[in-house]
Amino acid sequence: MAWFKRQEKGIVTLTEDKKEAPDGLWYQCPSCKKIQHVREHKNNCYTCIDCNYHERIDAARYFELLFDDNEFTELDENMISGDPLQFTDTKKYPERIKATIKKTGLKDAVRTGYGKINSLGLVIACMDFGFIGGSMGSVVGEKIARAMDKAIELKVPFLMISKSGGARMMEAGYSLMQMAKTSAKIALMDKAKIPYISLMTDPTTGGVTASYAMLGDFNISEPGALIGFAGPRVIRETIGKDLPEGFQSAEFLLEHGFLDFIVDRKEMKDKLSDLIKLIS
Numbered sequence: 001m002a003w004f005k006r007q008e009k010g011i012v013t014l015t016e017d018k019k020e021a022p023d024g025l026w027y028q029c030p031s032c033k034k035i036q037h038v039r040e041h042k043n044n045c046y047t048c049i050d051c052n053y054h055e056r057i058d059a060a061r062y063f064e065l066l067f068d069d070n071e072f073t074e075l076d077e078n079m080i081s082g083d084p085l086q087f088t089d090t091k092k093y094p095e096r097i098k099a100t101i102k103k104t105g106l107k108d109a110v111r112t113g114y115g116k117i118n119s120l121g122l123v124i125a126c127m128d129f130g131f132i133g134g135s136m137g138s139v140v141g142e143k144i145a146r147a148m149d150k151a152i153e154l155k156v157p158f159l160m161i162s163k164s165g166g167a168r169m170m171e172a173g174y175s176l177m178q179m180a181k182t183s184a185k186i187a188l189m190d191k192a193k194i195p196y197i198s199l200m201t202d203p204t205t206g207g208v209t210a211s212y213a214m215l216g217d218f219n220i221s222e223p224g225a226l227i228g229f230a231g232p233r234v235i236r237e238t239i240g241k242d243l244p245e246g247f248q249s250a251e252f253l254l255e256h257g258f259l260d261f262i263v264d265r266k267e268m269k270d271k272l273s274d275l276i277k278l279i280s
Contacts, residue, residue, distance in 0.1 A: 024038060025037065029051060030053065030055075031051050032050050034048065034049075036050075041055070045065060045268075046061065047264070047265055052223065052264070053224065054223055054224055054225070054265055056129055056202055058128050059106075059110070059111040059128050060111075063126065065269060066117050066122075066124065066268065066269050067117060067122075068115065068116045068118065071116075072113040072114060072115030072124075073114055073115065074111065074112070075112040075113055075114070075146060075147055075150060076147075077111070079107060079108065079139050079142065079143060080101075080108065081093075081097055081137050081139045081171070082138075084138075084174055085171065085172055087171070096132070096170070100131055100132055104128070106128055106130070106131045107139075108137070108139040109127055109128050109133075109134045109136070109139075109140050109164070110125055110139075110144060111125075111128065112124065112125045112126075112143050112144065112146070112150075113147075114147075114150060114151075117272060117273050117276070118270070118273035120156075120273055120280075121156035122156055122158075122159055122276065123151040123156060123158045124147075124161065125143065125148075125160050125161065126163075127140070127161060127164050127208075132170075133164070134163050134208075135164060135165055135166065135167065135168035135169075136178050136206075136208050137170070137171045137174070137175050137178070138171055138174045138175065140168075141178025141179075141181050141182055142181075144160070144178075144182050144212065145181050148185040148188070148189055149185070151194050152188065152189060152192045152194055155194065156194070157195040157196070157197060157279070157280060158197070159197045159199060160196070160197070161199045162198065162200050162204040162209075162212070162213040163201045163202070163204060164205065164206065164208040165203065165206060166205050166207050166208060166209075167207040167208075175207070176207060178207075179212075180211075183212060183215060195217050195218075195279045196215070196216050196217050197216055197220065197272065197275065197276075198212065198215065198216025198220070199220050199221065199263075199268075200213055200221040200225055200227050200259075201222050201225050202222065202224065202225040202226050203225065203226040203227070204221075204225065204226070204228075205227070205228055205230075205231075206229060209227060209228060209229050218260045219258065219260055220259060220260055220262065221250035221254070221262050221263070222262070222263065222264070223264060224251070225249070225250040226248055226249065227250055227253055232247075232248065250262050
């Protein structure tokens with residue numbers, strides 16, 4: 001029938017009034033692929049309203065979620081890595097640092113600050129995966145160590161939020177030294193009876209897992225977080241055996257005694273404040 005197809009050529013449909021949807025209004029969950037409005041996603045603490053997938057978020061968003069009215073005092077915010085080894089791979093290390101600072105607006109892979117959570121004093125150190133994979137370099141170790149000193153000074157609990165690919169290869173041995181430095185500071189907090197809560201988020205791996213991430217008075221995690229030291233392929237080749245399904249997930253670690261509990265991000269602030277009241 002004629003009205004189902006265009007028989008005349010050269011007919012142009014006007015599109016001047018066509019309205020395009022602005023970018024950034026919708027979020028697609030990488031797990032269940034459902035689409036939701038970004039406002040709904042934010043109001044749900046950046047977790048999927050359908051499958052509860054916990055999106056990776058940066059330190060600024062964790063501070064916003066946890067600190068009362070997003071009010072806090074940031075510590076050592078302008079500390080920047082040097083180049084003690086004059087390291088070069090595809091580009092010089094100082095050039096990589098400058099480029100990452102420009103891209104992310106961060107000075108390094110961790111932010112630290114103190115404020116109140118449900119009216120309780122707390123010092124938080126939160127890692128940012130966006131800065132060279134959240135790698136642990138000398139600045140990361142130093143800022144965490146200083147934040148722990150601040151917790152001792154203020155006599156308030158310390159919360160470490162880990163999200164990292166491990167040690168920073170551009171700093172080699174200097175990076176590995178941060179494992180010992182932070183572990184020593186944790187011992188000082190223990191001596192001063194300052195509670196240390198370690199929150200592991202997706203992903204927490206390498207030297208971070210092998211040091212301060214697993215040394216909390218309470219080791220907790222968000223649902224579905226990848227937590228481990230070496231990757232599955234490396235482990236499989238080392239031990240020569242197939243690995244259990246999901247063996248590096250938070251749920252697997254909880255089942256095998258490596259975690260104390262798993263906390264949904266939407267309940268994180270209240271659960272943390274309840275825990276602080278219990279142990280302080």
